[in-house]
Amino acid sequence: MALLEITDLRTEIQLRSGVVHAVDGVTLQVEEGETLGVVGESGCGKTMTALTIMQLLPNGGRIAGGSIKLGGRELTGLKPEEMRKIRGDDIGMIFQDPLSSLNPTHTVGAQIAEAVLLHRDVTKQEALDRAVEVLDLVGLPRAKERVEEYPHQFSGGMRQRVMIAMALACEPKLLIADEPTTALDVTIQKQILELIDDLRRRLGMAVIMVTHDLGVIAGRADRVAVMYAGKVVETTDTSALYANPRHPYTEALFQALPEKSAETRERLYSIPGAPPDLVNPPKGCRFAARCRYANDKCRAEAPELSGETTAHVYRCFYPVGAKEKTVAGHLTVVEPVAVTDEEVIDEQVVGGVVLAAKDLVKEFPVTKGMMQRKVGTVSAVAGVSFDIRKGETLGLVGESGCGKTTIGRMLVGLEKPTSGEVRFGGKDLAKSSGREYRRERRDIQYMFQDSYASLDPRMRAGSILREPLIVQGIGSRRDQHAKVEEMLRKVGLPASWTERYPHEFSGGQRQRLGFARALLLNPQLIVADEPVSALDVSVQAQVLNMMRDLQREMGLTYLFISHDLSVVRYLSNHIGVMYLGKLVEIGSADEVYLRPAHPYTKGLIESAPTADPAAERAKVHEGITGELPSALHPPTGCRFRTRCPLAQEICSTVEPELKPHGVANHLAACHFALQPPVEATAPPATEQVP
Amino acid sequence: MSEAQAIAATDAELGLELATKPRSMFARAWEVFAENKLALIGLGFIVFILLFCFVGPHIYVTNQTNTNLDTYLCTPSGSHLLGCDDLGYDELGRLMVGGQTSLEVGLAAAVVSVLVGTLYGAISGFAGGIVDALMMRIVDAGLSLPSLMIIIILSVIFHPTPTVIIFIIAVFYWFGVARLVRGETLALRTREYVQAVKVVGGRPLRSVLKHIVPNAIGTIIVQATFAVADAILTLSVLGFLTLGVAPPNTDWGSMLSQALNYIQGGNYWWLIYPPGVLIILTCISFNFIGDALRDAFETRLQRR
Numbered sequence: 001m002a003l004l005e006i007t008d009l010r011t012e013i014q015l016r017s018g019v020v021h022a023v024d025g026v027t028l029q030v031e032e033g034e035t036l037g038v039v040g041e042s043g044c045g046k047t048m049t050a051l052t053i054m055q056l057l058p059n060g061g062r063i064a065g066g067s068i069k070l071g072g073r074e075l076t077g078l079k080p081e082e083m084r085k086i087r088g089d090d091i092g093m094i095f096q097d098p099l100s101s102l103n104p105t106h107t108v109g110a111q112i113a114e115a116v117l118l119h120r121d122v123t124k125q126e127a128l129d130r131a132v133e134v135l136d137l138v139g140l141p142r143a144k145e146r147v148e149e150y151p152h153q154f155s156g157g158m159r160q161r162v163m164i165a166m167a168l169a170c171e172p173k174l175l176i177a178d179e180p181t182t183a184l185d186v187t188i189q190k191q192i193l194e195l196i197d198d199l200r201r202r203l204g205m206a207v208i209m210v211t212h213d214l215g216v217i218a219g220r221a222d223r224v225a226v227m228y229a230g231k232v233v234e235t236t237d238t239s240a241l242y243a244n245p246r247h248p249y250t251e252a253l254f255q256a257l258p259e260k261s262a263e264t265r266e267r268l269y270s271i272p273g274a275p276p277d278l279v280n281p282p283k284g285c286r287f288a289a290r291c292r293y294a295n296d297k298c299r300a301e302a303p304e305l306s307g308e309t310t311a312h313v314y315r316c317f318y319p320v321g322a323k324e325k326t327v328a329g330h331l332t333v334v335e336p337v338a339v340t341d342e343e344v345i346d347e348q349v350v351g352g353v354v355l356a357a358k359d360l361v362k363e364f365p366v367t368k369g370m371m372q373r374k375v376g377t378v379s380a381v382a383g384v385s386f387d388i389r390k391g392e393t394l395g396l397v398g399e400s401g402c403g404k405t406t407i408g409r410m411l412v413g414l415e416k417p418t419s420g421e422v423r424f425g426g427k428d429l430a431k432s433s434g435r436e437y438r439r440e441r442r443d444i445q446y447m448f449q450d451s452y453a454s455l456d457p458r459m460r461a462g463s464i465l466r467e468p469l470i471v472q473g474i475g476s477r478r479d480q481h482a483k484v485e486e487m488l489r490k491v492g493l494p495a496s497w498t499e500r501y502p503h504e505f506s507g508g509q510r511q512r513l514g515f516a517r518a519l520l521l522n523p524q525l526i527v528a529d530e531p532v533s534a535l536d537v538s539v540q541a542q543v544l545n546m547m548r549d550l551q552r553e554m555g556l557t558y559l560f561i562s563h564d565l566s567v568v569r570y571l572s573n574h575i576g577v578m579y580l581g582k583l584v585e586i587g588s589a590d591e592v593y594l595r596p597a598h599p600y601t602k603g604l605i606e607s608a609p610t611a612d613p614a615a616e617r618a619k620v621h622e623g624i625t626g627e628l629p630s631a632l633h634p635p636t637g638c639r640f641r642t643r644c645p646l647a648q649e650i651c652s653t654v655e656p657e658l659k660p661h662g663v664a665n666h667l668a669a670c671h672f673a674l675q676p677p678v679e680a681t682a683p684p685a686t687e688q689v690p
Numbered sequence: 691m692s693e694a695q696a697i698a699a700t701d702a703e704l705g706l707e708l709a710t711k712p713r714s715m716f717a718r719a720w721e722v723f724a725e726n727k728l729a730l731i732g733l734g735f736i737v738f739i740l741l742f743c744f745v746g747p748h749i750y751v752t753n754q755t756n757t758n759l760d761t762y763l764c765t766p767s768g769s770h771l772l773g774c775d776d777l778g779y780d781e782l783g784r785l786m787v788g789g790q791t792s793l794e795v796g797l798a799a800a801v802v803s804v805l806v807g808t809l810y811g812a813i814s815g816f817a818g819g820i821v822d823a824l825m826m827r828i829v830d831a832g833l834s835l836p837s838l839m840i841i842i843i844l845s846v847i848f849h850p851t852p853t854v855i856i857f858i859i860a861v862f863y864w865f866g867v868a869r870l871v872r873g874e875t876l877a878l879r880t881r882e883y884v885q886a887v888k889v890v891g892g893r894p895l896r897s898v899l900k901h902i903v904p905n906a907i908g909t910i911i912v913q914a915t916f917a918v919a920d921a922i923l924t925l926s927v928l929g930f931l932t933l934g935v936a937p938p939n940t941d942w943g944s945m946l947s948q949a950l951n952y953i954q955g956g957n958y959w960w961l962i963y964p965p966g967v968l969i970i971l972t973c974i975s976f977n978f979i980g981d982a983l984r985d986a987f988e989t990r991l992q993r994r
Contacts, residue, residue, distance in 0.1 A: 412889050441891030454882035458904040467900075468890035521890060 001072060002029040003206050004053070004174055009066035011045075011052045018279040022048040024230035025066070027305070030174065035200060035207040037221030037238070039214060039253070041536040042507075043275050045230040046210045050176045053208075054093055055083050071173065089119040092167030096179040098159035102151040108135075108162045109147025115169045134165040139195060155627050157188035164195065171203060178210045185399040185563060186607040187624040193220055193609075212536060214253060215609030218242060219616025226250050229275050229286035232305065236312035242613050246312065246319035248291045256541040257611055258570035262593070265570070267548075270541035274506050285315070293318050351390030354524055354557055355411070355444075360384045360420040362406050366632065378631045380406045382581040383420070388525065393551070393558040395572030395589065397565055397604065401628050402578040404561045408527040411559065412446040413437075425524075442472060445518035449530035451510035455502040461488075461513055462498030468520045487516045491546060508539035512546065519550070527559045532567060544571060565608050569593050577601045580631060580639040583658065587666030597661035597668035597675040600624070600640050638671070646672040719986040729982030732975035739972055743789035752783030755938050766960055773960040775948065781960050784945060785968065791941040792972070795852050795859070795925045800917035802860040807867025808910050812898050814868070815875025826872065832865040841924065845933045852935055855928065859921045867913050874906040881905075908987030915980030919973040926969050942969050 011023035023045045030036045038046045051057055053068055055075070068075040070090060075083070087093075095101045103111060112134060113127035122130070128147065135143035138161040151159060160180065167175055177196060181189035197220050200207050209217055217224060218238065225235040226247065234247040245251045254260070255269035273290045276282055282289065288298040297317060307313040362381040365374045381403040388394045396404040409415040411422060413429075422429045424443065432440055448454035455464055465484040469475060475483065485495035491512040502510060511531060518526050528547070532540040548571065550556060562568045568575055569589050576586040577598065585598040596602040603624035610616060626643040629635055635642050641651040650671050658667040662675035723729060747754075750771075758778035766773040772781040814825035841858050848854045878884060879902065887897045903910070922942075928934045929943025942965040949961035 414885055414888060438891035441889065446886070446889045448882045448886065450882060454886050456883040456901050456905065458901075458907070467887070467892070471887070471890050471892040471896065517886070517890075 003032045003071060004028070004030040004208075005067075005069040006049075006053070007067050007069075009049070009052060009068060010064040011048055011057065012062055012064045013048075013058065014060035014062075015279075020278045021230055021281060022061070022278060023052055024278070024281065026227075026230070026232055028225055028232065028235075030206045030208060032173070032206055033200070033204050034222040035197070035209055035217075035220055037217030037224040038208060038210045038227060039212065039217060039224060040227035041275060041538060042212060043278075044227045045278075046227045047178055048230075049227070050093070050178050050208065050210050053176060054087055054091060056087075056093075085119065088115050088167075088172075089170045090172055091174045091176060092170070092172035093176045094160070094163050094167050094178065094180045096182050098156060098163045098183070099151065101163055102159060104151050107148050107150055108154070112147075112162070112166045112169050115166055119170045130169060131165070134169050135162070137168065137199065138162075138165045140165070156184055157192065157627055160184060160188075160192055161195070164192075164199070168199065168203070172205060174206045174208065175200070176208045176210070179212070180209070181216065182211070182213070185628075186565075186604065186609070187399060188627065189216070189609070190607040190623040191625070196220075213609065214242075214257065214537070214611040215259075215616070218609060218611050218613045219619075226253070229281060230278055231286060231315065233287065233316070234312075234314040235305075236307075238613050240312055242611065244312075244321065246307070246321065247287075247314040247316050248293055248318075248320055249287050250314075251320045252292075253537060254611060256538045257566070258541070258544060259566035259610055262566060262569045263590075267545050268541035268570075270545060271538035274508075274539075285317070353387045354390045354425060355388045355559075356385075356423045357387075357407070357411070358385050358421050358423070360407065360410060360422065361418045362403070362410060362415060363418045376632050379581050379634055380631060381410070381417075382634070384578070384581075384583045385420075386576055386583065386586060388557055388559060390524070390557055391551075391555055392573040393560050393571050395560045395562065395568035395575045396578060397562060397568050397575060398578035399604075399628055400563065401580070401631065403581040403631075404578050405529055407578075408446070408529045408559060408561050411525075411527050412444050413441060414446070438472070442521040443523050444525045444527065445521060445523040447514055447518045447526055447528040447531050450534060451507070451514040451531075452502065454514055455510060457502055459501070460498060461500050461502070461505070464502070464513070465498070465517055465520060468517060472521060474521075483520065487520055490519070490550065491516045492542075506539075507535055508542055511535060511539075511543050515543075515547070515550075519554070519556075523556075525557045525559065527561070529561045530563065531560075533562060533564060540567070547571065565593070565604055566610075577604065580628060580634055582639055582669065584640065584670070585666075585668040586658070587663075587668075591663060591666045595662055595666075595675055597666060597673040598640075598670045599644050599646050599672070599674065601668075602674060603643075638669070646670075648672070719983075723982050723986040726978075726982035726985065728978045732978035732982075735971060735975040736979070739789060739968070739975075740793065743786050743793060746786045747783065750783060750786070752780035754779055754783055754787045772964060775945070775961055776952070781964065784940060785942070785964055788940045788942045788945050788965065789968065791852055791935055791939060792922050792925055792943070792969075795856050795941070796918045796922035798856045799859040799863065799921035799924075800914050802856065803863035803917055804867050804910060804914045806860070807864035807913075808871050808903060808906070810864065811868035811871030811873075812875050812902050812906070815872040816879050816894060816898050816902060818879075822872070826869070829865045829868050829872075832862070833869070835862070837862040838924075838927070841928065842931065842933060845928055850928070850933060850935055852939075855925060855935065859924050863917055863920065867910075867917070870909055870913055871906055874909050875902050878902045878905050908984060911987065912980045912984045915976050915983060919976040919980075922969065922973055922976075 006026060006028040009023055009026045010021070013020040013022050026045070026049055028036065038049065040046050052063060063076050066076070070086070075086065102108065109128055109131045112131035113124065116122060116127040116130045117124070131147055132143050135147060140146055140158060140161055151162070154162060180196065181192050184192060193216065196207060209221060211217055221238050223235065223237045224241045225232045226249065227233065228249050234241065234245070234250050241250065245254060252269060252271045256271065258268060261268055271290050276286055276289065282299070284299040284301055285291070285294065285303050288294040291298065303315045303317050305313045305315050360381055361383055363377040363379055366376040366378060367373060368375045384403070384407060386394065396407065398404050406415060410417050417430065424440070429440065462481070462484055465487060466480050469480045469483060474480070484498060488495045488497060493509060493512055502513070505513060515531070532543050535543060544567065547558070551558065558571070560568060560571055572589045574586065575589050575592040577584050577592065577600065579600050585592060585596065585601050592601060593605065596605060606619055607623040624643055629642055635652070637652040637655050638644070638647070641647040644651065654671070656669040656671050658669045660666060660678040661668045661673045662678070664678055666675070668675070760778065762774065762776060762778050764774045772785070775781055775784060810825065814822045841862065844858050845855065879897070884897050884901050887901065925934060925941055926943030926946065929941045930947040932944070932947055934941050934944040945965040946962070946969070949958065949965070952958040952961055
């Protein structure tokens with residue numbers, strides 16, 4: 001008997017506009033000690049399934065039917081007080097955001113002890129001892145001292161460890177992890193995923209891992225369930241799913257991953273449209289409207305979960321790979337449509353240097369007390385130089401806190417550099433002021449990470465897009481309207497949508513809107529700060545394709561900032577890798593990715609999860625250990641030395657300089673670089689990346 | 691057709707086109723507002739009171755300028771529905787006239803104080819640094835003055851016409867508004883859409899007027915409704931202390947104060963209960979409306 005058996009589970013949420021069928025007939029099993037991965041786009045019901053198991057539904061939510069059996073015991077219909085005994089005792093849960101899940105006014109020890117006190121007949125001291133024990137278990141250094149600390153004294157990764165400790169305090173049989181690493185850096189993500197996997201093995205518990213990232217579960221899950229629009233559309237064991245996806249949705253999710261096309265630079269496949277409205281779900285196959293193989297049968301009838309074997313089932317009449325005629329009459333063989341455009345993106349015409357940053361430094365003062373006494377400085381960017389050439393894309397990667405966003409903000413004028421200069425088209429940006437400064441702002445535009453936060457919720461799309469034109473005094477009212485409509489069409493939105501408010505756009509559409517605003521002033525350089533990191537992989541592909549198309553069409557230059565190496569590699573000609581305010585490596589995208597010279601770059605590449613189960617399992621003990629040190633007191637010498645596997649004496653005393661390694665324009669700052677140094681005889685005149 | 695356009699086309703096919711025309715902020719706010727029954731009752735009452743005070747005198751015509759000793763303290767009857775007061779004025783007609791003053795002063799004082807407070811607070815919060823510190827210390831000083839005492843002194847010095855009273859109340863009310871709006875501005879100015887103005891080369895004033903004030907509108911409108919209630923109460927207090935508007939003009943507070951002379955002398959309930967009840971109901975109604983408006987302008991709730 002399976003540990004958890006969910007049969008035909010239905011969850012409904014009552015809203016003003018109607019009833020949302022958030023979970024609509026989900027059947028799942030989790031065996032003891034196994035990991036089940038649940039994947040899908042946002043809004044497909046995966047989190048709601050997890051919350052239904054815990055019976056932590058939002059207001060208006062209720063279980064409308066089906067059963068949830070834990071170890072043979074029926075959970076639906078239990079009284080709230082009985083359910084409370086199960087929550088945290090038999091089932092533990094980890095949430096996405098570890099900061100908002102911890103109470104800032106209690107010590108972490110007290111919070112873990114609370115979970116123990118609720119479920120076990122122990123004294124306060126015993127509960128606290130247990131807290132130390134589990135904190136030790138999740139790899140918190142000096143657990144005995146740190147139980148007395150408060151959540152804000154922990155880093156993001158450590159907080160997630162505390163959350164895991166709390167979930168594990170009563171040794172649950174089942175751990176539900178809802179996007180446990182989405183808010184974390186790849187290096188920390190890898191550590192946390194390994195920890196969960198290791199604990200599962202040691203404690204013999206089962207894990208349900210809910211995520212949108214096919215890479216995260218590739219090496220960890222035994223079985224995977226793909227969810228779409230409140231239903232499980234395909235489920236089987238991990239290797240079978242990754243090797244041979246049968247549902248067109250699963251196939252499309254794989255094809256949208258930028259890592260698949262990173263080398264060929266082909267266009268990504270993007271799933272058109274958005275998941276259906278779950279208030280009135282379509283009566284046929286729910287994916288039919290977005291499916292490239294769908295025909296009339298798919299739109300009329302809903303397929304059942306079936307397959308050749310019971311081990312691999314999917315909800316589709318015409319599964320991927322099956323040679324079968326469609327009922328529509330014409331003899332179309334259901335075969336994958338050519339995913340990529342004919343034109344493989346060639347090396348763009350790269351011109352002269354448009355922007356040159358030289359020794360950029362940004363320090364933020366740390367003040368204390370009422371008199372704003374300066375007690376230290378955070379060194380956010382410490383002497384970074386790079387060039388961007390016309391028509392190219394420079395990608396900047398690094399963990400959060402490495403200074404990549406600060407660089408972007410300095411270029412667009414949101415921060416003033418402490419020292420150093422930015423030359424744009426040969427002119428020093430810091431020198432101009434007043435009217436001239438405002439005029440120059442046209443040439444460098446910024447694309448924000450969170451398109452929702454960057455669009456005024458009280459303004460209609462038309463007014464938002466007109467604002468740059470009004471501010472810069474370009475054109476008459478009529479010209480401005482015409483320009484706005486033209487730009488909307490360019491980014492693939494109907495021109496009639498100017499009357500809409502930002503919240504009436506979907507995530508991907510909002511990101512297009514943000515991009516349209518950046519383009520309206522006809523800039524030469526666009527600084528894109530994590531433009532796709534908040535988007536689902538299918539939508540991410542749409543936005544990346546659009547950015548690429550318009551780059552070619554309009555001759556744009558991008559500075560692309562992201563923590564996601566595979567996205568950066570897909571879009572960039574050159575990649576710069578930053579660590580704690582320093583540029584540690586820079587070179588052409590393939591050079592950096594395929595032959596990294598800096599140990600940090602190598603670690604980053606190894607940490608990034610890929611959607612390949614075999615490769616993921618193979619790299620269990622790679623990646624970077626430890627966490628980013630404080631920028632308040634950066635390490636002496638090489639800033640990476642505290643986490644570097646190759647560090648030696650010299651690294652703490654002498655700061656390495658950027659020097660060519662491997663090939664002439666591949667620079668890295670490391671004493672023990674992984675690529676052979678190039679003796680600089682004469683500095684190459686044409687290829688002067690920094 | 692580029693791929694981007696193809697996607698937009700399929701969006702339309704998928705039924706992602708909005709079922710309804712995009713509605714304005716106020717239309718959406720009204721939907722949320724209408725869900726709050728207490729607020730609807732409050733709104734209904736305010737509409738009734740406005741009609742009562744401003745249209746009522748044309749239907750129920752009474753002499754409110756000359757005293758008439760023939761009807762001194764007469765009991766409610768067919769010709770005087772709520773009886774008369776000690777100067778022979780018809781009590782129901784008097785409530786209408788007094789209500790005019792109370793509502794006018796309340797609304798005007800609220801508008802003046804909220805306008806001043808909003809601009810002051812938004813500029814202070816957006817400017818930040820030393821400017822903010824100085825501007826806020828002025829507000830702190832203003833808030834620490836014993837306002838009622840000073841209002842009383844001022845209304846003794848100046849001849850208390852409604853206009854004077856409006857400004858006296860507004861002078862003390864805007865401090866609180868400024869402080870609230872400044873807090874809101876501090877949160878709003880770090881929002882990316884405010885920073886986006888800077889990226890396109892916009893001036894700070896544009897950020898304040900086009901982005902910060904409209905997004906603080908929830909706080910501002912709520913504060914405005916509470917301000918109306920507070921101003922009506924302050925006027926009542928002044929009237930009660932016989933420092934209100936001069937006769938033959940009157941307000942609800944002055945009427946209550948006059949009635950006090952007869953609280954023990956006999957059963958003159960029509961002098962005491964009507965103005966008292968009207969003050970209470972009006973203030974409660976404005977507070978209900980304010981509460982509902984706070985929810986109505988919360989975009990989070992509108993989106994449900």
